[in-house]
Amino acid sequence: MSTPTRTVVTGIGVVAPGGLGREEYWKALLTGRNGITAITRFDASRYPSRLAGQIQDFEAKEHLPSRLLPQTDVSTRYALAAADWALADAGLGPGSPLADYDVGVVTSTAQGGFDFTHREFHKLWSKGPEFVSVYESFAWFYAVNTGQISIRNGLRGPSAALVTEQAGGLDAIGHARRTVRAGTRAVLTGGVDSALDPWGFASQLAGGLVSTSTDPERAYLPFDADARGHVPGEGGAILITEDAASARERGAERIHGEIAGYAATFDPAPGSDRPSGLRRAAELALADAGLAPGDIDVVFADGAGRPEADRVEAEALRAVFGPRGVPVTAPKALTGRLAAGGGAADVATALLALRDQVIPHTAHTASVPEEYGLDLVVGQPREAALRSALVLARGRHGFNSAVVVTAADTHN
Known part of the structure; x- marks a missing residue:
């Protein structure tokens, strides 16, 4: 029986509260920089919970071409930026020996394009259907991050979108590993989410699992005797998973580790x-x-x-x-x-x-x-x-x- 293909990680892109990019995110964790703050996206004073893990310093126009801004939700913008960073980290930018059908995309989102679709719903209800963006047809959808990343980077390999709530990011990585083992040389994978608009936040509160503490340092306490719920956040990570032999063959700059x-x-x-x-x-x-x-x-x-x-x-x-x-x-x-x-x-x-x-x-x-x-x-x-x-x-x-x-x- 042949030995299964080893699947290694050659690129990492992170967009998360406290830090944009792999090293800034890592520094935030090691120094204890708290990304949980009072919500600033909207007036949350009447909500039972008013804290969130917000990404504060992301300006979409600094990371993406202007043509993409009208057709993307904030979560997709995060995913596209993280994908760009991961591809650059892996050395899979323009001129890479891997292209088209060599690279697939497998991502997960649990919430879809909440902010985008709720803005369009508001237009529908307050102005009429003729004011709704044509991009509403796909910008809300759970597969949109996979699709937009694929289109932006010309990646035509086997691709998928998975939805398993908090478990989705790991499931996407597991599916990417399976895809590499089936013969695709590399797969861009991971998970990114954002639902910190008024309706999206209310939807998260509806489950009764969110902390009502107003203290950012006491609201989310995993495994603590005083734990009373979690704080919703936004962001995630995109990884480049790759056949180990293929990575060596193309001279990958670094191997971060293996999905074993x-x-x-x-x-x-x-x-x-x-x-x-x-x-x-x-x-x-x-x-x-x-x-x-x-x-x-x-x-x-x-x-x-x-x-x-x-x-x-x-x-x-x-x-x-x-x-x-x-x-x-x-x-x-x-x-x-x-x-x-x-x-x-x-x-x-x-x-x-x-x-x-x-x-x-x-x-x-x-x-x-x-x-x-x-x-x-x-x-x-x-x-x-x-x-x-x-x-x-x-x-x-x-x-x-x-x-x-x-x-x-x-x-x-």
Whole structure:
């Protein structure tokens, strides 16, 4: 039986609260720069929650041609910019030996073009259908990021769009790995989301999972005894996944690491006496990577920020690794939960952690219940010898996904 194709990451583009671009984002996490602030996009004074992980310094016209601005939602603008950065990082710009059908695009968004479509709805209701933008036909759609990235960069390889809420970014990366293994030389992949307009924010509050705290440093506390919900955020990450042999052949400038394992499971129906599928997702991803629990040096947790959900995740981690068996972190405490962008951003963070041999901390969390049995990295980043990481994500209504990443030279 032939050895499966190794899928490596050759490019990273991040757009997230606290930092634009790979290194600025990484610096924000290590220095504890909080991207969670009072909402400034609209008057949120009458909303029960008024905090969000906002991207403050992104000017679309500085990153994209003017012709794209009328036809794109803010989330698509973020995705296009992150894709540009990832392609440049991978050395796959103009003149690259990979083109057209050599490169596919697989992305995820959980919310679609909320801001764009709600502006057009307002025109429809207040002025009439003749005032609605022709771009409304696609700018709202879940596949639009995949489509716009493909068109902008002339990428015609196998492509897809996935929707599994918070788990979507990991599922997109897993699908990209499968596509590379099937013969496509490279796949641009990840997740990006934004829904911080009045209607989009109200939609997120409707689930009853968002913190009502007004203190940006106490609103989102993964695994803390005082956890009372999460803070919505925006942004995410785009990665270039590539056949390892192809990357060497074309002389890729750098290998950030390998997507060594992936798995996804689904929870049983509410009220069932069967356990969550998160543990099984972690175990299957480890098996897919050919690793044992003792080989994992750090876990990037989903970190829902609600006691009942945090308890379930802690139970799964204890079952796989033993009590305090592996360092655990949830750096998204500084950005908020980015929907489909969160898992992709965590994979980018894991790769940077492996590069620099440091685990970013879980900001603001201070009191972890003893019964959780977690070695949660809090207070400040922790230096550690890191060769492999497990990234977890859970989407509403039962989605569980897990990705294992290993250091660039682990299998050399």
